Amino acid sequence: MTDATQNIGTTSGEGQFGDYWALLKPRVMSLVVFTAAVGVFVAPVSVHPFVAMVSILFIALGGGASGALNMWYDHDIDTIMKRTANRPVPAGKVAPGEALTLGLWLSFISVTMLGLASNWVAAGILAFTIFFYAVVYTMWLKRWTPQNIVIGGAAGAFPPMIGWAVATGGVSVESVLLFCLVFMWTPPHFWALALFMNNDYTNAGVPMLTVTHGKRETRKQIFIYAVLLAPLAIGAAFTSIGGWIYLTAALVLNAKFVWGAWKLWHRDEAAAEADIYKDEKAYFRYSLVYLFSSFCALLLQAVWVKAGMGAW
Ligand code: HEM
Numbered sequence: 385m386t387d388a389t390q391n392i393g394t395t396s397g398e399g400q401f402g403d404y405w406a407l408l409k410p411r412v413m414s415l416v417v418f419t420a421a422v423g424v425f426v427a428p429v430s431v432h433p434f435v436a437m438v439s440i441l442f443i444a445l446g447g448g449a450s451g452a453l454n455m456w457y458d459h460d461i462d463t464i465m466k467r468t469a470n471r472p473v474p475a476g477k478v479a480p481g482e483a484l485t486l487g488l489w490l491s492f493i494s495v496t497m498l499g500l501a502s503n504w505v506a507a508g509i510l511a512f513t514i515f516f517y518a519v520v521y522t523m524w525l526k527r528w529t530p531q532n533i534v535i536g537g538a539a540g541a542f543p544p545m546i547g548w549a550v551a552t553g554g555v556s557v558e559s560v561l562l563f564c565l566v567f568m569w570t571p572p573h574f575w576a577l578a579l580f581m582n583n584d585y586t587n588a589g590v591p592m593l594t595v596t597h598g599k600r601e602t603r604k605q606i607f608i609y610a611v612l613l614a615p616l617a618i619g620a621a622f623t624s625i626g627g628w629i630y631l632t633a634a635l636v637l638n639a640k641f642v643w644g645a646w647k648l649w650h651r652d653e654a655a656a657e658a659d660i661y662k663d664e665k666a667y668f669r670y671s672l673v674y675l676f677s678s679f680c681a682l683l684l685q686a687v688w689v690k691a692g693m694g695a696w
Protein backbone atom coordinates (compact mmCIF):
# COMPACT_ATOMS: atom_id res chain seq x y z
CA MET A 385 0.00 0.00 0.00
CA THR A 386 2.39 2.62 -1.17
CA ASP A 387 2.74 5.03 -3.98
CA ALA A 388 6.50 4.61 -4.05
CA THR A 389 8.13 3.62 -7.30
CA GLN A 390 11.33 1.75 -7.87
CA ASN A 391 13.29 4.39 -9.77
CA ILE A 392 15.66 5.29 -6.98
CA GLY A 393 18.54 7.41 -8.18
CA THR A 394 16.95 9.70 -10.77
CA THR A 395 17.30 13.37 -10.04
CA SER A 396 14.59 15.98 -9.75
CA GLY A 397 12.91 16.70 -13.05
CA GLU A 398 14.14 13.47 -14.64
CA GLY A 399 11.36 11.24 -13.51
CA GLN A 400 10.54 8.06 -15.36
CA PHE A 401 7.10 6.99 -16.49
CA GLY A 402 6.45 5.12 -13.24
CA ASP A 403 7.08 8.29 -11.24
CA TYR A 404 4.53 10.32 -13.18
CA TRP A 405 2.09 7.40 -13.00
CA ALA A 406 2.49 7.30 -9.21
CA LEU A 407 1.52 11.01 -9.05
CA LEU A 408 -1.94 9.98 -10.23
CA LYS A 409 -2.49 7.84 -7.09
CA PRO A 410 -3.55 4.89 -9.26
CA ARG A 411 -4.42 2.47 -6.45
CA VAL A 412 -6.79 4.79 -4.62
CA MET A 413 -8.23 6.06 -7.88
CA SER A 414 -9.00 2.52 -9.11
CA LEU A 415 -11.78 2.21 -6.53
CA VAL A 416 -12.88 5.82 -7.10
CA VAL A 417 -13.22 5.09 -10.82
CA PHE A 418 -15.07 1.86 -10.11
CA THR A 419 -17.72 3.78 -8.12
CA ALA A 420 -18.03 6.21 -11.04
CA ALA A 421 -18.42 3.32 -13.49
CA VAL A 422 -21.16 1.81 -11.33
CA GLY A 423 -22.86 5.22 -11.37
CA VAL A 424 -22.94 5.02 -15.18
CA PHE A 425 -24.35 1.49 -15.28
CA VAL A 426 -26.99 1.66 -12.55
CA ALA A 427 -28.56 4.81 -14.02
CA PRO A 428 -31.93 4.23 -15.70
CA VAL A 429 -30.62 5.41 -19.10
CA SER A 430 -28.48 3.19 -21.31
CA VAL A 431 -25.29 4.74 -22.63
CA HIS A 432 -23.48 3.61 -25.77
CA PRO A 433 -20.68 1.31 -24.56
CA PHE A 434 -18.06 3.44 -26.33
CA VAL A 435 -19.31 6.66 -24.70
CA ALA A 436 -19.40 4.89 -21.33
CA MET A 437 -15.84 3.58 -21.74
CA VAL A 438 -14.38 6.89 -22.89
CA SER A 439 -16.21 8.82 -20.17
CA ILE A 440 -14.95 6.50 -17.46
CA LEU A 441 -11.42 6.95 -18.85
CA PHE A 442 -11.70 10.73 -18.59
CA ILE A 443 -13.10 10.51 -15.06
CA ALA A 444 -10.05 8.37 -14.23
CA LEU A 445 -7.80 10.99 -15.79
CA GLY A 446 -9.50 13.73 -13.74
CA GLY A 447 -9.04 11.68 -10.57
CA GLY A 448 -5.37 11.25 -11.44
CA ALA A 449 -5.04 14.97 -12.09
CA SER A 450 -6.41 15.76 -8.63
CA GLY A 451 -3.92 13.27 -7.16
CA ALA A 452 -1.01 15.06 -8.88
CA LEU A 453 -2.23 18.45 -7.61
CA ASN A 454 -2.51 16.98 -4.11
CA MET A 455 1.04 15.60 -4.32
CA TRP A 456 2.35 18.95 -5.57
CA TYR A 457 0.82 20.93 -2.71
CA ASP A 458 1.47 18.34 0.00
CA HIS A 459 5.10 17.56 -0.84
CA ASP A 460 6.32 19.36 2.29
CA ILE A 461 4.28 17.19 4.67
CA ASP A 462 4.73 14.10 2.48
CA THR A 463 8.48 14.44 3.11
CA ILE A 464 7.89 14.26 6.86
CA MET A 465 5.45 11.33 6.88
CA LYS A 466 7.02 7.84 6.64
CA ARG A 467 4.09 6.50 4.58
CA THR A 468 4.52 9.14 1.90
CA ALA A 469 8.23 10.04 2.08
CA ASN A 470 9.17 8.03 -0.99
CA ARG A 471 6.49 9.46 -3.24
CA PRO A 472 7.95 10.94 -6.46
CA VAL A 473 8.09 14.59 -5.32
CA PRO A 474 9.49 14.16 -1.79
CA ALA A 475 11.87 11.50 -3.15
CA GLY A 476 13.23 14.06 -5.61
CA LYS A 477 12.26 12.09 -8.71
CA VAL A 478 9.74 14.64 -9.95
CA ALA A 479 10.06 18.40 -9.42
CA PRO A 480 7.07 20.03 -7.64
CA GLY A 481 6.48 22.30 -10.65
CA GLU A 482 6.21 19.25 -12.89
CA ALA A 483 3.56 17.69 -10.64
CA LEU A 484 1.63 20.98 -10.73
CA THR A 485 1.88 21.28 -14.51
CA LEU A 486 0.82 17.67 -15.01
CA GLY A 487 -2.12 18.12 -12.62
CA LEU A 488 -3.33 21.29 -14.31
CA TRP A 489 -3.03 19.91 -17.84
CA LEU A 490 -4.73 16.62 -17.00
CA SER A 491 -7.51 18.53 -15.22
CA PHE A 492 -8.11 20.66 -18.28
CA ILE A 493 -7.96 17.72 -20.70
CA SER A 494 -10.16 15.42 -18.61
CA VAL A 495 -12.90 17.98 -17.99
CA THR A 496 -12.97 19.20 -21.60
CA MET A 497 -12.92 15.71 -23.06
CA LEU A 498 -15.60 14.44 -20.66
CA GLY A 499 -17.79 17.40 -21.67
CA LEU A 500 -17.30 16.61 -25.35
CA ALA A 501 -17.67 12.84 -24.93
CA SER A 502 -20.76 12.88 -22.71
CA ASN A 503 -22.26 16.12 -21.40
CA TRP A 504 -21.33 19.31 -19.54
CA VAL A 505 -23.22 18.46 -16.36
CA ALA A 506 -20.92 15.47 -15.85
CA ALA A 507 -17.90 17.58 -16.85
CA GLY A 508 -18.98 20.35 -14.45
CA ILE A 509 -19.23 17.93 -11.52
CA LEU A 510 -15.81 16.50 -12.46
CA ALA A 511 -14.30 20.00 -12.48
CA PHE A 512 -15.88 20.75 -9.11
CA THR A 513 -14.61 17.44 -7.70
CA ILE A 514 -11.03 18.15 -8.78
CA PHE A 515 -11.31 21.65 -7.30
CA PHE A 516 -12.80 20.30 -4.09
CA TYR A 517 -10.06 17.72 -3.54
CA ALA A 518 -7.11 19.82 -4.68
CA VAL A 519 -8.12 23.20 -3.28
CA VAL A 520 -10.83 22.85 -0.63
CA TYR A 521 -9.54 19.65 1.00
CA THR A 522 -5.79 19.69 0.29
CA MET A 523 -4.97 23.40 0.48
CA TRP A 524 -7.45 24.40 3.14
CA LEU A 525 -9.31 21.82 5.26
CA LYS A 526 -6.54 19.23 5.63
CA ARG A 527 -4.22 21.53 7.56
CA TRP A 528 -6.92 23.48 9.34
CA THR A 529 -9.59 21.32 10.98
CA PRO A 530 -10.03 17.78 12.33
CA GLN A 531 -13.26 17.73 10.32
CA ASN A 532 -11.00 17.84 7.21
CA ILE A 533 -11.88 14.39 5.96
CA VAL A 534 -15.56 14.63 6.89
CA ILE A 535 -16.13 17.74 4.75
CA GLY A 536 -13.32 16.90 2.29
CA GLY A 537 -14.79 13.43 1.91
CA ALA A 538 -17.35 15.00 -0.39
CA ALA A 539 -14.67 15.01 -3.09
CA GLY A 540 -14.42 11.23 -3.01
CA ALA A 541 -18.21 10.93 -2.97
CA PHE A 542 -18.88 12.83 -6.19
CA PRO A 543 -17.55 10.25 -8.70
CA PRO A 544 -20.69 8.03 -8.69
CA MET A 545 -22.71 11.21 -9.29
CA ILE A 546 -20.43 12.04 -12.22
CA GLY A 547 -21.06 8.56 -13.61
CA TRP A 548 -24.81 8.94 -13.16
CA ALA A 549 -24.67 12.33 -14.91
CA VAL A 550 -22.77 10.77 -17.82
CA ALA A 551 -25.77 8.50 -18.36
CA THR A 552 -28.64 10.84 -17.54
CA GLY A 553 -27.26 14.34 -18.04
CA GLY A 554 -28.42 15.28 -14.54
CA VAL A 555 -28.66 14.62 -10.84
CA SER A 556 -31.36 12.61 -9.06
CA VAL A 557 -32.34 11.29 -5.65
CA GLU A 558 -30.55 8.02 -6.41
CA SER A 559 -27.32 9.70 -7.43
CA VAL A 560 -27.40 11.82 -4.27
CA LEU A 561 -27.90 8.58 -2.35
CA LEU A 562 -24.77 7.11 -3.99
CA PHE A 563 -22.94 10.27 -2.94
CA CYS A 564 -24.17 9.81 0.65
CA LEU A 565 -22.96 6.20 0.77
CA VAL A 566 -19.37 7.18 -0.05
CA PHE A 567 -19.58 10.35 2.05
CA MET A 568 -20.62 8.49 5.23
CA TRP A 569 -18.16 5.68 4.51
CA THR A 570 -15.12 7.97 4.27
CA PRO A 571 -14.68 8.80 8.00
CA PRO A 572 -14.53 5.15 9.15
CA HIS A 573 -12.30 4.37 6.13
CA PHE A 574 -9.81 7.11 6.86
CA TRP A 575 -9.90 7.24 10.66
CA ALA A 576 -9.18 3.48 10.88
CA LEU A 577 -5.95 4.27 9.01
CA ALA A 578 -5.29 7.35 11.13
CA LEU A 579 -5.39 5.16 14.27
CA PHE A 580 -2.28 3.29 13.14
CA MET A 581 -0.67 6.19 11.24
CA ASN A 582 -1.15 8.73 14.00
CA ASN A 583 2.58 9.37 14.52
CA ASP A 584 2.95 10.45 10.89
CA TYR A 585 0.18 13.03 11.23
CA THR A 586 1.45 14.23 14.61
CA ASN A 587 4.97 14.71 13.22
CA ALA A 588 3.68 16.53 10.14
CA GLY A 589 1.39 18.75 12.23
CA VAL A 590 -1.73 17.67 10.33
CA PRO A 591 -4.78 18.10 12.62
CA MET A 592 -6.37 14.71 12.03
CA LEU A 593 -8.98 13.72 14.63
CA THR A 594 -6.56 11.22 16.22
CA VAL A 595 -4.09 14.08 16.78
CA THR A 596 -6.51 16.72 18.04
CA HIS A 597 -9.07 14.64 19.95
CA GLY A 598 -7.18 11.40 20.58
CA LYS A 599 -7.73 7.81 19.56
CA ARG A 600 -10.56 7.09 22.00
CA GLU A 601 -12.75 9.83 20.49
CA THR A 602 -11.77 8.74 16.97
CA ARG A 603 -12.86 5.18 17.72
CA LYS A 604 -16.23 6.48 18.91
CA GLN A 605 -16.63 8.63 15.78
CA ILE A 606 -15.85 5.65 13.53
CA PHE A 607 -18.69 3.77 15.22
CA ILE A 608 -21.10 6.71 14.89
CA TYR A 609 -20.47 7.05 11.14
CA ALA A 610 -20.73 3.29 10.61
CA VAL A 611 -24.11 3.32 12.41
CA LEU A 612 -25.34 6.31 10.40
CA LEU A 613 -24.19 4.71 7.15
CA ALA A 614 -25.99 1.40 7.70
CA PRO A 615 -29.63 2.58 7.35
CA LEU A 616 -28.71 4.67 4.32
CA ALA A 617 -26.95 1.76 2.66
CA ILE A 618 -29.71 -0.71 3.51
CA GLY A 619 -32.40 1.84 2.64
CA ALA A 620 -30.91 2.17 -0.85
CA ALA A 621 -32.20 -1.37 -1.49
CA PHE A 622 -35.72 0.06 -1.52
CA THR A 623 -35.08 2.68 -4.17
CA SER A 624 -35.06 2.27 -7.94
CA ILE A 625 -31.42 1.10 -7.89
CA GLY A 626 -32.08 -1.58 -5.25
CA GLY A 627 -33.54 -5.07 -5.07
CA TRP A 628 -32.98 -8.40 -3.35
CA ILE A 629 -29.40 -8.94 -4.54
CA TYR A 630 -28.25 -5.59 -3.22
CA LEU A 631 -30.33 -5.91 -0.04
CA THR A 632 -28.73 -9.26 0.81
CA ALA A 633 -25.24 -7.86 0.26
CA ALA A 634 -26.00 -4.63 2.15
CA LEU A 635 -27.32 -6.49 5.20
CA VAL A 636 -24.21 -8.65 5.48
CA LEU A 637 -21.69 -5.90 4.63
CA ASN A 638 -23.20 -3.32 6.98
CA ALA A 639 -23.62 -5.76 9.86
CA LYS A 640 -19.89 -6.49 9.63
CA PHE A 641 -18.99 -2.80 9.20
CA VAL A 642 -20.95 -1.77 12.31
CA TRP A 643 -19.82 -4.76 14.39
CA GLY A 644 -16.19 -4.11 13.45
CA ALA A 645 -16.57 -0.45 14.43
CA TRP A 646 -18.16 -1.45 17.75
CA LYS A 647 -15.18 -3.71 18.50
CA LEU A 648 -12.69 -0.98 17.55
CA TRP A 649 -14.48 1.44 19.87
CA HIS A 650 -14.25 -0.95 22.81
CA ARG A 651 -10.68 -1.93 22.17
CA ASP A 652 -8.12 -1.23 24.82
CA GLU A 653 -5.52 1.24 23.55
CA ALA A 654 -2.59 -0.53 25.18
CA ALA A 655 -3.71 -3.85 23.69
CA ALA A 656 -4.04 -2.24 20.26
CA GLU A 657 -0.54 -0.84 20.50
CA ALA A 658 0.83 -4.17 21.74
CA ASP A 659 -0.41 -6.05 18.71
CA ILE A 660 0.63 -3.22 16.35
CA TYR A 661 -2.94 -2.22 15.50
CA LYS A 662 -3.85 -5.51 13.86
CA ASP A 663 -7.62 -4.98 14.20
CA GLU A 664 -7.43 -1.36 13.01
CA LYS A 665 -5.46 -2.42 9.93
CA ALA A 666 -7.97 -5.21 9.29
CA TYR A 667 -10.87 -2.73 9.62
CA PHE A 668 -9.20 -0.34 7.17
CA ARG A 669 -8.79 -3.20 4.67
CA TYR A 670 -12.37 -4.24 5.28
CA SER A 671 -13.54 -0.67 4.54
CA LEU A 672 -12.18 -1.15 1.02
CA VAL A 673 -13.86 -4.55 0.68
CA TYR A 674 -17.08 -3.00 1.98
CA LEU A 675 -17.22 -0.21 -0.58
CA PHE A 676 -16.09 -2.38 -3.47
CA SER A 677 -18.60 -5.12 -2.62
CA SER A 678 -21.48 -2.68 -2.06
CA PHE A 679 -20.95 -1.16 -5.49
CA CYS A 680 -20.46 -4.63 -7.04
CA ALA A 681 -23.83 -5.60 -5.58
CA LEU A 682 -25.46 -2.48 -7.07
CA LEU A 683 -23.94 -3.36 -10.42
CA LEU A 684 -25.10 -6.95 -10.24
CA GLN A 685 -28.58 -5.80 -9.24
CA ALA A 686 -28.72 -3.44 -12.24
CA VAL A 687 -27.63 -6.22 -14.62
CA TRP A 688 -30.29 -8.51 -13.12
CA VAL A 689 -33.05 -5.90 -13.48
CA LYS A 690 -31.96 -4.83 -16.97
CA ALA A 691 -32.04 -8.49 -18.01
CA GLY A 692 -35.75 -8.36 -17.17
CA MET A 693 -35.65 -10.50 -14.01
CA GLY A 694 -37.21 -7.92 -11.69
CA ALA A 695 -35.81 -6.27 -8.59
CA TRP A 696 -37.61 -8.53 -6.07
C1 HEM B 1 -11.21 12.49 1.84
C2 HEM B 1 -11.40 11.23 1.57
C3 HEM B 1 -10.36 10.15 1.73
C4 HEM B 1 -9.22 10.15 2.47
C5 HEM B 1 -8.66 11.27 3.34
C6 HEM B 1 -8.55 8.89 2.22
C7 HEM B 1 -7.33 8.53 2.73
C8 HEM B 1 -6.63 7.42 2.38
C9 HEM B 1 -5.26 7.19 2.73
C10 HEM B 1 -4.40 8.16 3.51
C11 HEM B 1 -4.91 6.01 2.21
C12 HEM B 1 -3.54 5.35 2.24
C13 HEM B 1 -3.00 5.67 0.87
C14 HEM B 1 -1.60 5.35 0.60
O1 HEM B 1 -0.87 4.88 1.46
O2 HEM B 1 -1.24 5.60 -0.56
C15 HEM B 1 -6.05 5.47 1.52
C16 HEM B 1 -6.07 4.28 0.86
C17 HEM B 1 -7.06 3.92 0.01
N1 HEM B 1 -8.21 4.62 -0.24
FE1 HEM B 1 -8.83 6.29 0.69
N2 HEM B 1 -9.30 8.14 1.37
C18 HEM B 1 -10.40 8.88 1.04
C19 HEM B 1 -11.39 8.53 0.19
C20 HEM B 1 -11.34 7.41 -0.57
C21 HEM B 1 -12.33 7.10 -1.56
C22 HEM B 1 -13.54 7.95 -1.88
C23 HEM B 1 -11.95 5.93 -2.13
C24 HEM B 1 -12.62 5.12 -3.18
C25 HEM B 1 -13.84 5.27 -3.55
C26 HEM B 1 -10.73 5.50 -1.48
C27 HEM B 1 -10.05 4.36 -1.79
C28 HEM B 1 -8.87 3.98 -1.23
C29 HEM B 1 -8.13 2.79 -1.63
C30 HEM B 1 -8.53 1.79 -2.70
C31 HEM B 1 -6.99 2.75 -0.84
C32 HEM B 1 -5.90 1.67 -0.83
C33 HEM B 1 -4.78 2.11 -1.70
C34 HEM B 1 -3.64 1.13 -1.72
O3 HEM B 1 -3.85 -0.06 -1.53
O4 HEM B 1 -2.52 1.60 -1.93
N3 HEM B 1 -10.41 6.42 -0.54
N4 HEM B 1 -7.10 6.35 1.65
Ligand SMILES: CC(C)=CCC/C(C)=C/CC/C(C)=C/COP(=O)(O)OP(=O)(O)O
Nearest residue numbers: 412416443446447450454513514517539540
Ligand atom coordinates in the same frame (compact mmCIF):
# COMPACT_ATOMS: atom_id res chain seq x y z
C1 LIG C 1 -12.77 12.03 -10.16
C2 LIG C 1 -12.03 12.67 -9.05
C3 LIG C 1 -11.53 14.04 -9.25
C4 LIG C 1 -11.86 11.96 -7.94
C5 LIG C 1 -11.19 12.42 -6.73
C6 LIG C 1 -11.54 11.45 -5.68
C7 LIG C 1 -10.89 11.73 -4.41
C8 LIG C 1 -11.05 13.06 -3.81
C9 LIG C 1 -10.20 10.84 -3.80
C10 LIG C 1 -9.55 11.19 -2.54
C11 LIG C 1 -8.98 10.00 -1.98
C12 LIG C 1 -7.65 10.24 -1.40
C13 LIG C 1 -6.47 9.81 -2.18
C14 LIG C 1 -7.51 10.77 -0.24
C15 LIG C 1 -6.18 10.91 0.35
O1 LIG C 1 -6.19 11.94 1.25
P1 LIG C 1 -4.82 12.68 1.46
O2 LIG C 1 -4.54 13.47 0.26
O3 LIG C 1 -4.89 13.40 2.74
O4 LIG C 1 -3.87 11.42 1.61
P2 LIG C 1 -2.32 11.26 1.41
O5 LIG C 1 -1.73 11.57 2.73
O6 LIG C 1 -2.18 9.81 1.04
O7 LIG C 1 -1.89 12.19 0.32
